[in-house]
Amino acid sequence: MVIVFLLVTVSVLVAGNWYLWRRLFRDTTRAPGAVRRAGAALIAGGWLLTVGALVAERAGAPFWLQRTLAWPGFLWxxxxxxxxxxxxxxxxxxPLLRRHLERRDRARTPTEAQVREPEPIPAGAPPKEPEAAETPDEPEGTEGTGSTEGTRPSAxxxxxxxxxxxxxxxxxAAAAAVGTVGYGSYGVLRGPRVKRVTVPLAKLPRGAHGFRIAVVSDIHLGPVLGRGFAQKVVDTINSTQPDLIAVVGDLVDGSVKDLGPAAAPLAQLKARHGAYFVTGNHEYFSGAEQWVEEVRRLGLRPLENDRTELPFFDLAGVNDVAGEDEGQGPDFGKALGDRDTARACVLLAHQPVQIHDAVEHGVDLQLSGHTHGGQLWPGSLLASAANPTVAGLERYGDTxxxxxxxxxxxxPPTRVGAPSDITVVELASRQA
Structure with a gap:
């Protein structure tokens, strides 16, 4: 099955890139030449950079090489x-444009009914010079053929x-694609915007009404997004003056050695009840144990299948499902099994698919990320097929x-149809 999948994937990529070359370079030139060869080199080179960037990141290549390949490769x-x-x-x-041009050309060509009879020449008047006949546009596919017997010469x-x-x-098409990617990249590099959501919880006491949790996920520090981007995220979170900060996974794409300096601004996070962290699937590609220790050193508290009792509700966190391959998968029983179910419970879990376990364990609210909202439209269609919720707030039973x-x-440091956000979740008590 793996071989079949690879063959299908390669076939689709080859067909798609041949189509790009044909429409962009072959169909827009008169004959084979430098433009067509340059187009083929551009497309092939772009994909070599893309594959190189992906392989370099996963293989742990020198960080300078990752950064060199990442920008052009991922943007391509x-x-x-x-x-x-x-x-x-x-x-x-x-076809609509061709038909429009055909109608325009027919309208410009004089018909037989429009050809006037020559005017009679008065006696004694000098003969009138014949006017040059206007030649219609040359029909498609006849350029360079010259005139034929019985027809007027071509234009x-x-x-x-x-x-x-x-x-x-x-x-x-080229202008639309460049504009879309350019604007989508600007949106990412500019930094996330703040989104505010009010969530009522039945068990939340009156004293916790208005409690604010700043939720941030999928920061993805790596070869493209570095320390400057992390600083923007931290400044944005702090500007909301939250009561608690929840970092729900996929913080990094790389090792502590390469990205430790990029993550350093996280030490500036400020919230009355602290900042908490749970792993995402990308942490397990990047050395999860080392990153857990690094975020702890920066002042965040990792919740590895763990729970803490805050004054008004329980805050729990579970590892990402990707940790199962390393024996560090989610353990809902350990995190939630012995808690007082009369208290409200907020769960941090990177992937939305973990909601079903959260429902079974009586969680009131689960905070997740992972989907990026689809990131690149129409990727949201694929994301919705793999996740119960792609973005926003939904209810599953009492959870x-x-x-x-x-x-x-x-x-790609690009988002289209899925703007980045940091969400301030404001808890509401029904007793207030």
Whole structure:
């Protein structure tokens, strides 16, 4: 099955990139030449950089090499995706544009009924010089063929109608793709915006009404997003003056050795009841044990299948399901098994799929991330197929689930249709 999957994936990639080359370079040029060869080199080189960036990150290559490959490689990944989508949308435009040009050309060509009889020449008047007949546009596919017997000579050779349409569609697709990726990257690099959500909890006491939890997930510090980005996230969180901070996984994409300096601003997080951390799946690709110790050193409290009793409710956290491969998976029994069920309980769990275990253990609210809200539209469609909730607040029985879109981005530093956020969850007591 793995071999079949790889063959299908490679076939789809090859077909997609051949289509890109054809529409962007072959159909927009008259004959084979330097432009077509440069197009093939651009597409192949872009994918080599993308694959190189992915392999370098997972293989633990020198960090300077990861950073060198990451920017062009990951941006090409996003750009090629939106080029493909734009060109596919352009297929619907191509026949409409051709028909428009055909009607315009017919309207410009004089019909027999429009040809006037020559006016009679008065006696003694000098003969009138014949006017040069206007030549209609050359039909598609006949440029450079010259005149044929019984027809008027063609107009000077220019781009054929088909070539013109191909160039217009390719240019529009390229502009749309570059604009989309550019704006989506600006949105990420600018930093996440604050989102506020009110969540009523039946068991929450009156004294906790208005308790604010700043939820941040999926910061993804790595070869692209570094210390400057971490500082923006920390400053944004602190500006909300939360009562508690919850970092719900996927903090990093790399080792403590490479990214320790990038994560250093986390030591500046400030909240009356402290900052807490649970692992995400990417921590287990990056040395989870080392990162748990590093965030503890920075002043955050890791909740590894653990719970703490705050003055008004219980706060619990479970490891990510990716930890199962290392014997460090989620243990809901350990985190929640012996608690007082009369107290409200808030659970930190990276992946929304963990909601089903949370329901079984009587959790009132689960805070998660992982999905990025789809990150790159139409990725939200795939995310919704793999997760019970992609973003926002939903109820599952007596348990509510809130999923953040995350603060950063994985792979391309780009978001389209899924803006990054830091969410301030304000708890509301029904007794207030």
């Amino acid at each position: 990944l996003a750009l090629s995706m939106y080029l493909l989508l734009a060109l596919l949308a352009g297929e619907a435009v191509r 000077p050779a220019g781009p054929s109608r088909r070539l013109f349409v191909s160039r217009v569609v390719a240019g529009a 509510q689930l809130y999923v953040s879109r995350g603060a950063g981005a994985w792979g």
